[in-house]
Amino acid sequence: MAAERWKLTLIKILEQLDDQQYEKTLLLLKKIPKRKKEEKSRAQMAQTIIEHYGDEKSVLEVDRIMKVIPRMDNAVQNLLRPFVEKIKAGKKRKLEADPETGLKMLRQKSAAGKKRKLEADPKTGGKMLQKKSAAGSKKNQVVSDSSGKNKEPGKKRKLDADPKVPRTPNIMEQKSAAGKKRKQEDDPKTGGKIVQKKSAAGSKKNQEVLDSSGKNKEPGKKRKLEADPKTGLKILQKKSAAGSKENQVLSDSSGKNKEPGDLKSPQLDEVQPSSSWRKPIAELQNGVDLSQKSVVGKVVEKSDLRTYETKEKQKKFFFYLGIADDSGCIKVMVYGKDKYSVFKEGECYNFRNVIVEENIMKFTSKSSTSRAGKLDVPKDLEQKARMLIYGEDPVVSIEEIKRLDEKERVSVEGTVIEIRKTDSVVTKENQTKIKIRKFKLEDRTRSIYITLWGKGIQHLKGVSVGDTVKVTNLKTNHCNETVSLNSTDSTRIIKLKCATLQDVQMEIVGIKKAGKLQMELDIVIDKQAKFFSVKSAVLAEALGVQQGSDVEKRLLEKIPCLAKAKIKGDRILKLTGMKDEERVQMRM
Template structure:
């Protein structure tokens, strides 16, 4: 560890470590691997055994605070990550380092080079031995100031044997710079398109994460909670309600330090997470980074809000009234009147669902007369309950739409479906085909014959069979279904 440098640094090690942690979390997997490759001074074993969250401490210990700032500054330029998400976190430390170097240059007497860091600012140079016009922009290497005998000022720069003159890059025009920034931003967001990430719908059905990240919009965030497993340290965690274009999911995030990272209404990429039934777990080894906005349907937003806020089962008002005093409950109901702090009443025609509330008892009775809001109470707008007939009609229309799709694209599906065996497995599990039909179709030689046999046999059973077939196609023939849709 470069202890002397860290002690002399004007940069807070704690602040730099926090910023560096956030910078590394913004990198996707290829960018992080490229960074590890560039950090060749750090041993390969250390880089492979330490997690992404542990690497900031390793980098600071290896290079020292100021040198590590300069090193990361160079690497982010090479990767490249010159976008605001990285540069806004890096810039304050780079500016502070530049200022210190400028102060050292202005100080009287020879420079001690205490920082041990290469200068981050550009220096211009001119030759003093002869006067000539130069069309190029040039930068000077090592030069020795030549002093006049009668003055104490530097009047010229005398070139030495070590002086090198190199052509510097011409300054970028504003339009060129803007176009480059747009291209970088577009390239950065390219990896976030739906076909290159795992959808929440697919994760919940298959439970298989694969190597793709999961993207989602945070619609709800619970309060920070704690638990203390036997013989272990107290553990901090909190819940998120997350949704994308296809579904919603409850997320458990472990670690107090990550609580401030997540903001409601913002979108994030999740990597290296753990699926436990229908709950996604974000651990110390998981990677999180902000991403471009996702267009989430309103009904999925409301689902995600309930997942994040309601950690106790939603009950009716009648059940809440029957609860013991000071019991935390989640209640769903229609608000007809709202009483303000000044006791004024106003009518509210929205349907709302309340988060954790504490029933308040009357002194003379053993019944709950009102619901008392606590610091953890959240009130969110809920979807109005559908009438049984409306719900039934919607389900029928949905099923009919899938059935019509299967009928409409019969010839194209026969010709183009190639991933037949997993589809047969799905149909067998859902009892659309029996064992003898499965064996008979499986023995056919070509994909076309197998799909044609499905159409001529099991799929004639009706809309329910075609719906299962449609779902299986969506799961195992995504690109084809996207093309046909």
């Protein structure tokens, strides 16, 4: 296992966790002292985890914690699973190659997840299979011969004696042609046989009188309900198809299973409705047959068209989708140029007859799709689905970014404090003109300018000053001893929190740009000068003039002037107190 690759993956896993999940993860990392968990970035914490647990053990520990949190969705498991599987495969090969034991590791979990223990019985020369009952105190014992096979094929019986009833020790009689055996005890009063069973509490014994033919005197009974005085539960005992095994299921007074995963008697089962036509994304697994199921998902992100070559050297087209539902998200590979116009970002679709390989859902020529109704997809899953297409570089504070070398790939979070207008520059490489747009981001450490290039400027659509955003997959840029960030083809802007509505007292000191529908004003708030945009209609109403009249001329007559305003980011939504406001004397 490449240590460096695991470290980078661990950083990405930690970045996928929200604050609550991350805090819980730190709490579960018992080997790491508390002082080493404080005031560290997630990238630094990844290194700390590896230092304390080592490469392999850190993988297994993170795998354990993700199950506890829980984070079993594809966004985390797709990153973690390859490392876990590699470690398990290595351990299996090591055990198989051990010349001393020559054993292979074959581990299987039972349906209830119970552990079994084999113990040798010196009296019978066999082995006893012990299983803890629901109360955790009683054990069922099965006698097996030296070959490891049960002396009573397919049966698990309790060999407990009732001290009140005399019995002949170890009498096993053939009951039927199928080889069923029971432990029987003669009842001197009835001349019959008594079958003894312990209840779940192990405190009471029910006796069932059998006649000489071995049949119940009460033939209508198929199973025994034994009351547990401590829990008020019943034990349903049933025979398997071979009539040889007994499963115990705890049920409440209504007869329903207390735990839905327990085995139930088929006679008591109600008819279950047919399985749903829809397969949730969180339940998708590699190689699962989806021919009779549909996957419903919202297209959050769509990549550009890409190409690949077949074995016959033919050029083919494909593209990726990042889709999500209310349970998880997954990356979709769509084959065919003609399908590119079918899927649109923000729309929901039914995906039929798809296949899942290597944790990617593949939409082939045999697959089909249709428009679906709106899905309620959590915001965090939308963000993860968006990152499935291009991935996400580690989030780094602006202060740390300032110390990085040039062309280092990072992501950054912060509040937008300035957005500049779109501009054009000529590139040095091919002397072509390209559009750029700059904005300034600030976090708790420092601030930095980010330049969006070409098509990247579209990602600022809907973003305002005051919004808290995450900007992914940027590259550091050094110019004239100033560090800034440049966008890449995979840069995306994710809005984390919208700017809040504020009531402020402002001073209008100038007009930067005037238009028929909108104006840009030079404003001073709390002794800081900023540019704000305002609709001409809002300004006309505040000045008490008709819309369409010379608002700019009227405003120039009044400024500098004070006003009360409702602002959101860098936009003025409402202005009051300007009609009777006198001209403010210019400050020297």
